[in-house]
Amino acid sequence: MIFCLIFLTIIKLLLQNVVNCQDNLDINENIRSKRAILNVAKWKWRKFPIKYQVTEGVNLQHILNAVELIQNETCIRFKKVSNLKGEGLKFINSFNCTTEIGKRYGSKPHKIFMPKYCQESYAVERLILHALGSIYETQRPDRDKYISFIKHNTKTELIPYMDEIPGCAVNTYNMAYDYKSVLHISPNFYSVLPGPFFKSKKALHQNQIGYVLHMSFNDAKALNYYYCSKKIDKKLGCKNYGYSDPNNKKKCKCLKFFTGNKCEKFKTNDIKECKVKSEINATHIKKTVRLPVVKECFWRIKAPKDYYIKLKVWVTGKKKEWLHCSTLPYVEVRYIKDKSVSGAIMCGKINGVNIKSEDNYVYIHSNMHKPYLNLKIQYQGVKICKNKKGKIIPCPPS
Secondary structure (H helix, E strand, O other), X not given: OOOXXXXXXXXXXXXXXXXXXXXXXXXXXXXXXXXXXXOOHHHXXXXXXXXXXXXXXXXXXXXXXXXXXXXXXXXXXXXXXOOOOOOEEEEEOOOOOEOOOOOOOOOOEEEEEOOHHHOOHHHHHHHHHHHHOEOOHHHOOOHHHOEEEOHHHEOOOOHHHOOOOOHHHEEOOOOOOOOXXXXXXXXXXXEOOOOOOEEEOOHHHHHHOOOOOOOOHHHHHHHHHHHOHXXXXXXXXXXXXXXXXXXXXXXXXXXXOEEOOOOOEEXXXXXXXXXXXXXXXXXXXXXXXXXXXXXXXXXXXXXXOOEEEEEEEEEEEOOOOOEOOOOOOOEEEEOXXXXXXXXXXXXXXXXXXXXXXXXXXXXXXXXXXXXXXXXEEEEEEEEOEEOOOOOEEOOOOO
């Protein structure tokens, strides 16, 4: 139970120490721009590489894996030492799974406590991200737009720590809320009774929260914006939510759907098992397509600019099998306007699920090899009509 104690302890430590910035009028305006990095200068790491020590009882390989991933995805560098005396990270086997948010110990080691159940690679990544300043997704100042807490099913000792962090103390870099962030708390761990203690306001995402392997694209992107701004070439002109690779200024870091030095190209399918062409055009005429559930395929459904896309999805095949939500190879449908955040994972009973896109694009990714299954998708472009004031109104009959 990875989050058992980690969430409560970290939130308590943070809320006891975070600055009260509501009336601090001289804070830089971009702090208010709404990923959520704790934007408190004195808690930011400034000396690199960050030294770290792995003490007895901690899984060394998982620490090395997490450190390597963060180094590959960001400009942040680490150095392993046998006896940490000054500032740095100290991984300690303990009963609690916790650390403080940001650099809090000055010139002393920053302690990361981790019992056995908290030493999986993704849990290690989460703890390191906390130490670097990343807060929980559920602490974002805009979180109430995306989740709602069920107080009567929440352990009473946790309720006081569910407050979001003020917008003036964090920076989300205008990235949308991400249900598949490694920093997102699972919906069931602090429930009094069976069932969640919070619910997603986007029902399609409820069953996918808490199932992650590694940090998300935006988890890494936020770290780069916070720590690597001097190594990011803003003039490179990255497309489609990409950003300058701090480890290679001539190239952009791209979402999995895109390729090219500037992320300008949609990643087309290069294996025959994908069968259906990568680009699918949606018009006002309702159509149906069957997409194979094979590894690894990409599709993009596109409608005209002033349209949205209406989908209806089924999982069909020779065998009667539902896709388990806990299975990490998955089929994903990205329908949210910000395509850098996770979409809906097609799991559970997918039998005529309705999806409405937030713009004129839908991206689909199959990362699961079940060739006896298909994703049956009914799709249609729907025109958006507006009056002279820009308000959306019903379209007149054609």
